[in-house]
Amino acid sequence: MLQQTTVAAVGAYFQKFTQTWPDFAALAAADDADVMAAWAGLGYYARARNVLKCARVVVAEYEGRLPQTEAALLKLPGIGPYTAAAIAAIAFGQRAVVVDANVERVVSRLFAISAPLPQSKPLIRAAMDSITPDTQSGDFAQAMMDLGAGICSVRAPSCPACPLAFACDAMRSGNPEAYPAKTPKAAKPQRTGNAYWIERDGQLWLVRRADKGLLAGMRALPDDQWTARLDGHATPPVRANWHKLPVQVSHVFTHFSLLLDIAVTAWPAGADDPGDGIWWPLKSLDKAGLPTLFRKAIEAVLNAGERV
DNA sequence: AATTCGTGGAT
DNA sequence: TATCCAAGAAT
Numbered sequence: 001m002l003q004q005t006t007v008a009a010v011g012a013y014f015q016k017f018t019q020t021w022p023d024f025a026a027l028a029a030a031d032d033a034d035v036m037a038a039w040a041g042l043g044y045y046a047r048a049r050n051v052l053k054c055a056r057v058v059v060a061e062y063e064g065r066l067p068q069t070e071a072a073l074l075k076l077p078g079i080g081p082y083t084a085a086a087i088a089a090i091a092f093g094q095r096a097v098v099v100d101a102n103v104e105r106v107v108s109r110l111f112a113i114s115a116p117l118p119q120s121k122p123l124i125r126a127a128m129d130s131i132t133p134d135t136q137s138g139d140f141a142q143a144m145m146d147l148g149a150g151i152c153s154v155r156a157p158s159c160p161a162c163p164l165a166f167a168c169d170a171m172r173s174g175n176p177e178a179y180p181a182k183t184p185k186a187a188k189p190q191r192t193g194n195a196y197w198i199e200r201d202g203q204l205w206l207v208r209r210a211d212k213g214l215l216a217g218m219r220a221l222p223d224d225q226w227t228a229r230l231d232g233h234a235t236p237p238v239r240a241n242w243h244k245l246p247v248q249v250s251h252v253f254t255h256f257s258l259l260l261d262i263a264v265t266a267w268p269a270g271a272d273d274p275g276d277g278i279w280w281p282l283k284s285l286d287k288a289g290l291p292t293l294f295r296k297a298i299e300a301v302l303n304a305g306e307r308v
Numbered sequence: 309a310a311t312t313c314g315t316g317g318a319t
Numbered sequence: 320t321a322t323c324c325a326a327g328a329a330t
Binding site (some may be wrong): 004005006008009041042043044045046047118154155156213214215216228251252253254255291292293 | 309310311312313314315316317318319
Binding site for chain 2 (some may be wrong): 321322323324325327328329330
């Protein structure tokens with residue numbers, strides 16, 4: 001959960017998740033849809049699929065316990081260089097070089113590494129390796145991460161309070177905020193698309209998104225095939241008496257922004273279902289496990305008042 | 309190697 | 320309001 005996500009954002013999700021599935025065996029036996037729903041709102045949903053896959057591998061191949069070497073951890077789904085090193089060092093007491101975004105910032109300042117990220121990653125890792133102790137490397141890693149989170153902050157670092165100030169080349173340079181340099185990122189394109197509200201007898205028609213791509217595997221409103229690269233084609237998923245609402249939902253993803261229009265229709269009782277999906281009671285939409293974009297869309301529709 | 313993956317908080 | 324950023328990984 002903590003991959004590219006702040007501790008504050010994770011807290012409540014972690015509590016509920018580990019309470020529902022306290023160990024690998026419990027998680028491995030879970031329904032995929034329940035795990036995805038438990039992740040709804042947290043983002044980067046591939047992580048939910050990966051942790052589920054990981055639990056199943058651990059149960060099937062490792063008798064329900066994580067392997068204890070960094071190399072074996074690295075082979076598991078969703079466990080990359082950072083997570084493998086963190087588990088090996090913190091959970092299993094082995095020496096490992098842990099590099100997260102905090103460490104990248106602290107180390108690039110400590111050594112005044114001027115090459116921009118991400119090209120400087122190997123340099124930073126080598127520098128972290130050179131100062132990682134042979135014992136308690138997990139404690140050292142957590143100290144470095146906390147230093148980055150609380151003292152060596154992105155903007156306005158608290159150098160006078162920093163225990164590493166005596167050795168910090170970036171502070172000595174007078175402008176620690178200049179580190180780490182980063183290659184500029186591309187501008188976000190603005191996309192438009194449509195979502196479709198199909199209502200019948202106090203229920204809303206929800207679909208499941210494709211297994212790959214944006215919001216993969218998540219429950220969702222039907223859409224008009226908008227993507228990060230292309231606007232939606234504005235064609236409803238089924239023939240119906242569509243009614244376009246005078247509301248628009250804006251949402252920002254990592255690499256594009258979306259303006260979403262919403263059309264609503266009342267589905268006749270007795271008619272065939274509008275494709276592949278599920279009727280979900282309006283009263284319990286909060287339990288549907290919808291990503292934030294669709295929670296926003298639903299709120300907009302409900303606030304729009306009369307709709308059918 | 310460069311892209312593609314969410315979301316909410318801070319500034 | 321616009322931008323940056325976070326206990327990164329997979330493809």
